[in-house]
Amino acid sequence: MRNFSLIKHQHRSPQHLLKQINDLQDQMASLSDDALKAQTAVFKKRLGQGESLDDLLPEAFAVVREADYRVLSMKPFDVQVFGAIVLHEGNIAEMKTGEGKTLTATMPMYLNALDGQGAILVTANAYLAERDAEDMGRVYRWLGLSVAVGVSSDEQDLTVDDKKKIYASDIVYTTNYALGFDYLIDNLSTFPSEKYMRAFNYVLIDEVDSVLLDSAQTPLIISGAPKVQSNLFAVSDNFIRTLKKGPDFKLDDEEKNVWLTQHGIDLAERFFDVDNLFSVPHQDLFRHIELALKAHELLKLNRDYVVEHGEVQLLDAIDGRVMPGTKLQSGQHQAIEAKEHVELTPETRAMASITYQNLFRMFKKISGMTGTAKISQEEFLETYNMKVISIATNKPTIRQDLPDHLYLSLPEKIADSMKRVEVLHKKGQPVLLGTGSVGMSEIYSNILLDKGIAHNVLNAYNIPKEAQIVAEAGQAGAVTVATAMAGRGTDIKLGPGVAQLGGLAVIATEHMKSKRVDDQLRGRAGRQGDPGFSQFFVSLEDDLLIKQGPEWVRHYFRRKSKKILSRHKFRSLVDKTQRYEDEQAHRTRIQALEFDENLRIQRDMVYDTRNKIIFFQGSLDAEILLIAKMAFKDFFAHKENLQETKIVRFILDNLDYNFVDSPNAFRSQDMKAMITLLLPLVKKRLMERKKFLVDFQQLVHFERMSILKAIDTAWVEQVDNLQQLKVAVVNRQYSQKDPIFEYQREAALSYAKMKSVIRLSALRNFMLSDLVKEKDGSVSIYFA
Numbered sequence: 149m150r151n152f153s154l155i156k157h158q159h160r161s162p163q164h165l166l167k168q169i170n171d172l173q174d175q176m177a178s179l180s181d182d183a184l185k186a187q188t189a190v191f192k193k194r195l196g197q198g199e200s201l202d203d204l205l206p207e208a209f210a211v212v213r214e215a216d217y218r219v220l221s222m223k224p225f226d227v228q229v230f231g232a233i234v235l236h237e238g239n240i241a242e243m244k245t246g247e248g249k250t251l252t253a254t255m256p257m258y259l260n261a262l263d264g265q266g267a268i269l270v271t272a273n274a275y276l277a278e279r280d281a282e283d284m285g286r287v288y289r290w291l292g293l294s295v296a297v298g299v300s301s302d303e304q305d306l307t308v309d310d311k312k313k314i315y316a317s318d319i320v321y322t323t324n325y326a327l328g329f330d331y332l333i334d335n336l337s338t339f340p341s342e343k344y345m346r347a348f349n350y351v352l353i354d355e356v357d358s359v360l361l362d363s364a365q366t367p368l369i370i371s372g373a374p375k376v377q378s379n380l381f382a383v384s385d386n387f388i389r390t391l392k393k394g395p396d397f398k399l400d401d402e403e404k405n406v407w408l409t410q411h412g413i414d415l416a417e418r419f420f421d422v423d424n425l426f427s428v429p430h431q432d433l434f435r436h437i438e439l440a441l442k443a444h445e446l447l448k449l450n451r452d453y454v455v456e457h458g459e460v461q462l463l464d465a466i467d468g469r470v471m472p473g474t475k476l477q478s479g480q481h482q483a484i485e486a487k488e489h490v491e492l493t494p495e496t497r498a499m500a501s502i503t504y505q506n507l508f509r510m511f512k513k514i515s516g517m518t519g520t521a522k523i524s525q526e527e528f529l530e531t532y533n534m535k536v537i538s539i540a541t542n543k544p545t546i547r548q549d550l551p552d553h554l555y556l557s558l559p560e561k562i563a564d565s566m567k568r569v570e571v572l573h574k575k576g577q578p579v580l581l582g583t584g585s586v587g588m589s590e591i592y593s594n595i596l597l598d599k600g601i602a603h604n605v606l607n608a609y610n611i612p613k614e615a616q617i618v619a620e621a622g623q624a625g626a627v628t629v630a631t632a633m634a635g636r637g638t639d640i641k642l643g644p645g646v647a648q649l650g651g652l653a654v655i656a657t658e659h660m661k662s663k664r665v666d667d668q669l670r671g672r673a674g675r676q677g678d679p680g681f682s683q684f685f686v687s688l689e690d691d692l693l694i695k696q697g698p699e700w701v702r703h704y705f706r707r708k709s710k711k712i713l714s715r716h717k718f719r720s721l722v723d724k725t726q727r728y729e730d731e732q733a734h735r736t737r738i739q740a741l742e743f744d745e746n747l748r749i750q751r752d753m754v755y756d757t758r759n760k761i762i763f764f765q766g767s768l769d770a771e772i773l774l775i776a777k778m779a780f781k782d783f784f785a786h787k788e789n790l791q792e793t794k795i796v797r798f799i800l801d802n803l804d805y806n807f808v809d810s811p812n813a814f815r816s817q818d819m820k821a822m823i824t825l826l827l828p829l830v831k832k833r834l835m836e837r838k839k840f841l842v843d844f845q846q847l848v849h850f851e852r853m854s855i856l857k858a859i860d861t862a863w864v865e866q867v868d869n870l871q872q873l874k875v876a877v878v879n880r881q882y883s884q885k886d887p888i889f890e891y892q893r894e895a896a897l898s899y900a901k902m903k904s905v906i907r908l909s910a911l912r913n914f915m916l917s918d919l920v921k922e923k924d925g926s927v928s929i930y931f932a
């Protein structure tokens with residue numbers, strides 16, 4: 149057997165598979181549409197008879213290739229078939245920008261959806277998910293598979309029924325954000341009828357570096373249950389406005405931290421009339437002052453967030469898109485709202501959270517594609533066990549990536565880059581002007597307006613017009629100013645005559661944090677062998693260099709040296725800075741994963757328990773009795789609770805409001821004996837509940853709700869606690885302890901405590917809740 153599989157494996161090299169697929173081409177081309185479509189049913193049948201997806205690969209890919217041609221008039225090139233094989237094998241296909249990854253995906257998606265367990269394609273933003281589901285969906289449907297999009301275009305919330313339909317589809321196109329959110333929400337449901345998600349099977353992640361690296365630095369958090377609203381945001385904001393940078397507060401060089409000086413602290417104590425800002429009663433005030441200071445000094449309008457319709461909306465640092473529904477935690481969002489004078493939204497607790505790393509590791513098979521993965525291949529292998537395999541381009545890339553233009557100051561750079569745009573525009577060559585923030589895109593747009601150059605702006609304020617702006621961007625004479633939003637996936641097609649003018653010109657006005665992101669932006673030009681060029685205009689006053697540049701840059705900057713910067717020195721500075729940012733981001737991801745590890749174990753256990761209870765068929769009587777026994781053990785684990793008065797108090801609080809004690813009933817000093825005395829109270833209550841809830845389903849429902857409510861209340865509390873604990877241990881750096889170790893130790897302790905809280909409150913729910921029969925025969929539960 150072993151030998152056989154070895155031999156078989158050798159025969160299945162990508163080259164061999166490609167040959168097999170190519171050999172089937174004529175045969176597929178000769179089939180009628182109906183005969184080709186009928187292959188799907190044939191494949192499904194063969195799977196049912198024991199063949200594997202690997203066995204079907206050559207034929208299935210050949211079928212899709214022919215279907216792509218008939219439906220979309222595009223036949224995947226050999227290099228795309230290679231990419232598709234890599235994707236089926238659970239690895240990362242690095243295919244250069246514009247090589248046609250969208251079409252490549254149709255082959256592995258079709259094959260991996262054939263066994264009916266679902267195949268999900270995740271991509272970096274809603275625009276791409278919708279576009280690709282629409283375009284490629286035509287092929288899958290033609291072949292008889294169902295396709296859905298997991299994001300809603302009109303920003304309407306999808307209902308549970310919508311989501312059931314979506315996730316039951318053979319193929320789902322969605323975003324990492326929507327998928328993560330849906331996963332967490334699915335696990336907050338209480339009834340089998342509210343659950344919509346299937347076990348995770350196959351996922352293909354488009355723009356895999358963006359999803360698994362750039363987005364994975366911060367975990368996804370769902371907020372719910374409002375906290376008591378604080379009234380300190382506005383006053384703290386007023387106070388911060390009176391402070392001066394330098395004497396009252398300081399910023400670090402990277403502008404990542406800000407703190408009050410002693411003078412600032414004195415001013416705060418005077419302003420708020422308190423003697424010691426650091427004393428325990430003023431902790432909350434101090435926290436609000438810190439939040440306000442951060443909101444003013446670290447978080448910038450039109451770079452980190454935009455304000456639209458009176459709402460503060462966060463921007464994704466990498467792709468410049470609005471992150472719908474995402475809020476900064478622990479009051480930071482409200483501090484920005486106070487700064488921007490918009491209505492404060494309620495401060496909420498974190499209810500559920502997960503890192504993208506752990507979300508995707510739940511899939512049976514993960515694969516990914518992007519133009520830029522090789523740089524991070526070790527991390528992909530380490531974290532996800534995926535290899536990065538580079539695929540050759542179909543035609544040679546003829547795009548020219550011209551050397552950077554360098555300037556000492558920002559105004560010089562802006563002026564010169566504008567001159568370049570004007571020259572190109574006069575010639576009619578379309579220009580994509582890539583900027584680093586909404587703010588910069590607006591500056592460039594204003595200058596263009598002054599010069600009377602018609603242009604489109606693609607930034608977080610113009611998302612609804614995205615498809616139209618992209619469609620126009622490759623036409624002769626078009627000028628498109630964009631943030632990093634246009635940096636990925638955007639397929640700019642050249643209009644008539646544009647190739648003769650030199651194709652698309654990408655003018656980038658600053659280097660991005662990562663070389664990968666720079667390369668993606670360059671890759672908007674020169675797609676599918678098209679002509680085009682890219683060029684960066686950079687200055688020493690660019691954000692990236694000011695924040696991360698070494699001392700000599702600052703030195704140059706201060707002296708405004710007129711010496712000409714050596715190109716080599718500048719290039720290596722940019723490289724170093726980007727590497728530093730990448731390493732920093734890598735460390736943050738590792739830390740996010742380490743922080744999530746404990747939460748992951750807890751989350752898995754809690755979700756698993758919830759699911760068992762939700763789907764449990766039959767009576768939960770035995771569970772209730774077991775929970776009671778354990779709750780009693782927890783209580784008596786504290787020896788002092790063995791006193792009669794304490795036991796009676798316990799019974800009155802948790803088991804029976806009307807309990808009447810007979811003298812000396814609980815005098816033994818032995819835990820076992822005590823438990824034997826308490827259990828009958830639970831059994832008696834169970835009999836009463838059974839008598840009242842004659843309908844067996846109603847009884848089970850009540851038992852289930854008693855337990856689930858206890859789990860959920862405690863778990864939400866736990867997630868929020870862990871969230872705060874994380875902030876606390878990171879802030880405790882001065883204590884010289886390893887924050888991860890500290891966090892894990894405290895997280896494990898709090899988990900044990902939480903379990904005991906769950907047991908007691910489940911028991912209490914069961915014993916003390918009021919049940920009321922309604923006129924229509926239903927029963928309402930009023931939890932104690």
Ligand SMILES: Nc1ncnc2c1ncn2[C@@H]1O[C@H](COP(=O)(O)OP(=O)(O)OP(=O)(O)O)[C@@H](O)[C@H]1O
Binds near residue numbers: 222224245249519671
């Ligand atoms: N086999 C093919 N035959 C003809 N045209 C193709 C083929 N494959 C892809 N294309 C075209 O090539 C263009 C680029 O494709 P696509 O946008 O999928 O590239 P990509 O690899 O996803 O690029 P990016 O990395 O920028 O996201 C599209 O206009 C697409 O229609």
